[in-house]
Amino acid sequence: AQSVSQHNHHVILSEAASLELGCNYSYGGTVNLLWYVQYPGQHLQLLLKYFSGDPLVKGIKGFEAEFIKSKFSFNLRKPSVQWSDTAEYFCAVTLIYNQGGKLIFGQGTELSVKP
Amino acid sequence: IAGITQAPTSQILAAGRRMTLRCTQDMRHNAMYWYRQDLGLGLRLIHYSNTAGTTGKGEVPDGYSVSRANTDDFPLTLASAVPSQTSVYFCASSDSRTKLHNEQFFGPGTRLTVL
Numbered sequence: 001a002q003s004v005s006q007h008n009h010h011v012i013l014s015e016a017a018s019l020e021l022g023c024n025y026s027y028g029g030t031v032n033l034l035w036y037v038q039y040p041g042q043h044l045q046l047l048l049k050y051f052s053g054d055p056l057v058k059g060i061k062g063f064e065a066e067f068i069k070s071k072f073s074f075n076l077r078k079p080s081v082q083w084s085d086t087a088e089y090f091c092a093v094t095l096i097y098n099q100g101g102k103l104i105f106g107q108g109t110e111l112s113v114k115p
Numbered sequence: 116i117a118g119i120t121q122a123p124t125s126q127i128l129a130a131g132r133r134m135t136l137r138c139t140q141d142m143r144h145n146a147m148y149w150y151r152q153d154l155g156l157g158l159r160l161i162h163y164s165n166t167a168g169t170t171g172k173g174e175v176p177d178g179y180s181v182s183r184a185n186t187d188d189f190p191l192t193l194a195s196a197v198p199s200q201t202s203v204y205f206c207a208s209s210d211s212r213t214k215l216h217n218e219q220f221f222g223p224g225t226r227l228t229v230l
């Protein structure tokens with residue numbers, strides 16, 4: 001069955017530290033890849049997405065992610081985190097064969113940034 | 116303001132009671148979805164609808180039903196609530212008629228507690 005794995009459940013960093021959150025998926029076909037962010041008490045917001053083209057995609061607030069097809073990965077990165085980046089981050093995959101666009105979500109990674 | 120609204124914001128419900136969570140979108144998206152969010156499990160799809168008049172089962176459909184009488188509304192009904200349905204429920208929508216653009220937009224969520 002198709003699945004999405006996020007390796008880190010909870011990450012704690014100090015401000016200005018670099019961030020990399022891992023995401024791997026299991027599906028042999030074409031995919032769309034997305035990262036969503038959920039700030040405390042809020043709903044999910046799209047951070048960035050890869051649909052085609054350049055595998056290095058840039059999103060809002062200085063985040064970027066690289067799609068490595070051979071590794072089935074779509075890791076999220078940020079060179080220098082801020083306290084305001086404290087949130088939960090979800091990796092999601094859409095399987096292209098599915099016209100309805102059903103996303104499969106990872107379990108989420110909670111990021112805590114210490115000031 | 117275009118977007119997705121959900122009601123109620125939160126609800127405490129006695130086990131065995133019937134409850135309908137409301138979701139309305141004004142973006143004219145063809146597809147709508149219901150997810151539940153539980154700690155450590157990420158978001159799991161309950162039901163979805165690719166277009167008005169059609170619905171489908173997601174990953175965790177048992178105990179829930181949906182209807183899609185028109186494009187804008189997608190209510191989720193718990194016929195007889197049980198404590199394991201305590202969760203945060205998110206409604207989402209997308210314009211999935213173009214397969215390459217499966218970005219989903221999320222509502223603010225409904226926090227449901229079943230006692």
